[in-house]
Amino acid sequence: MEKKLFVFDLDGTLLTSNNQILPSTIVALDYLKRDHTIMLATGRSRFLIQDYLDQLSIKDYIVCNGSAAFLNDQQVYKNTLDKDKLASLLEYFHDQKIDIALTGLDNFCRISSFRVEKMEQAMRSIGGLIPEYQPQFYQENDIYQGLAFYDATNDQLFEKEYPEFRFVRWHQLFVDIVPNQGSKAVTLHEVAAELGISKKNIIAFGDENNDIEMLQEAGIGIAMGNANNSVKAVADFITRTNDDDGIVYAMEKLNLLQQKN
Template sequence: MSNPKVQAVFFDIDGTLLGLKSKAIPDSTLEALALLKMQGIKIIVSTGRSYEHAQFLASYGFDGFITFNGSYCVDNVGKPFFRHTIDIDDIRLLHNHLHTIDNFPVGVMTTEGSFISDITDDVTAIFKLLKLEVPRPQPFADALETEVLQLNLFIDEDKEAHLINKVLKNCESSRWCPEFIDVNARGISKQIGMEQFFARFGLSAARTMAFGDGGNDIQMLRTAGIGVAMANAGDNVKAVADYVTDTTEDHGIWNALKHYGVI
């Protein structure tokens, strides 16, 4: 029997809709999405990816997309209705850091598309693992001439702490992949993206569910009325969840929706 309280369900992509091992959406998840749609429950993607790398999901009937961790929200026909860019002063400071102190690959997501400052073996390996096309190589200096929605810094945790505290002072970071961090304007998170859809569809946060597995999903799981962590999530993610389900390949989304009587 369906749960009449749930108005919308938000889904992360990597490790949630797509299995970490299979890189595919299980049939059980596709059936669950169809059942949610049949009940009039909104289904919304919430990802650190760009819309370009998420729009393959549009054919499954999603009602919208939170992309770049809340920096860029798009409706069901691909029309953006919210965006928030990184302060140009932070871009200048990072450019100076890369030029004079420590150079490492930086992915740059702009309102016009994405590029990366350097393609190393690590960069190639992670994009192959995610089954994504490596962005075009382009000097980081080009970021000074455009609006930047998100950065991907290929650095370890020690460098992350220094850069966020000393260089990217108007930004904050999240990590859903060991090899790099997502950097967004301070205050931007998937929660902010959710709030855009709350207003757009007249949703109550208490009447939503969210599924995720990464550090960038923590705010989303806290915001939703029911936050579900996948079995492959880190302990910090599981700690904020209301429920921990199975992995994607083991029908985690289906099982959690059944557990709460939503489908």
């Protein structure tokens, strides 16, 4: 059996609705690590996934929706937001009273406080806390990603005005802001080339819009049962939900839990 690259989104995929990893999933990943590479690919930044990396003993990961990648805990890819263009976007959001937080690799600060309770609600839903208020954060740090707190009624209002960025929704309460040419899929392609693994040997799992291109880039793209319809439409296989052993179910049905001869 050829070496494969298994790539897992985190929220809604590897994690249950309670932000836990099922014991059966942990066993399956430990089994696969004997012969294959296991990688996380998430919209979260590194510091927001460190506990899960430690729990799974994983050292390969893509964070910030593809803006950074690490192999054996060493950064191999970087794609940060342009600060001049970001400054213009931040001014626009301020005028619209839209809250935004900005992400470095290991820090995360908000630069506004229009609707603190909504930011708190959004962060609690992914097991996090509202970030510290630091309005000059973007001027002093490399920014890998923005996090804008608005619901789907405002989707697609900013793309024409700010074509330098992509506004990627994976949560009902906020969107991620990444470079226009950035995505999990772009970074996955770079990482797979670095590892010498061909597209046919990439197996990717996801559930939200920021996973669509990643599933298309994979040899086998697997949508969780709880995935939205856009993700299911591009998947090669639709498994059970993240709360119902969806990862292990897909691996068993696709005969992916096999060792090399």
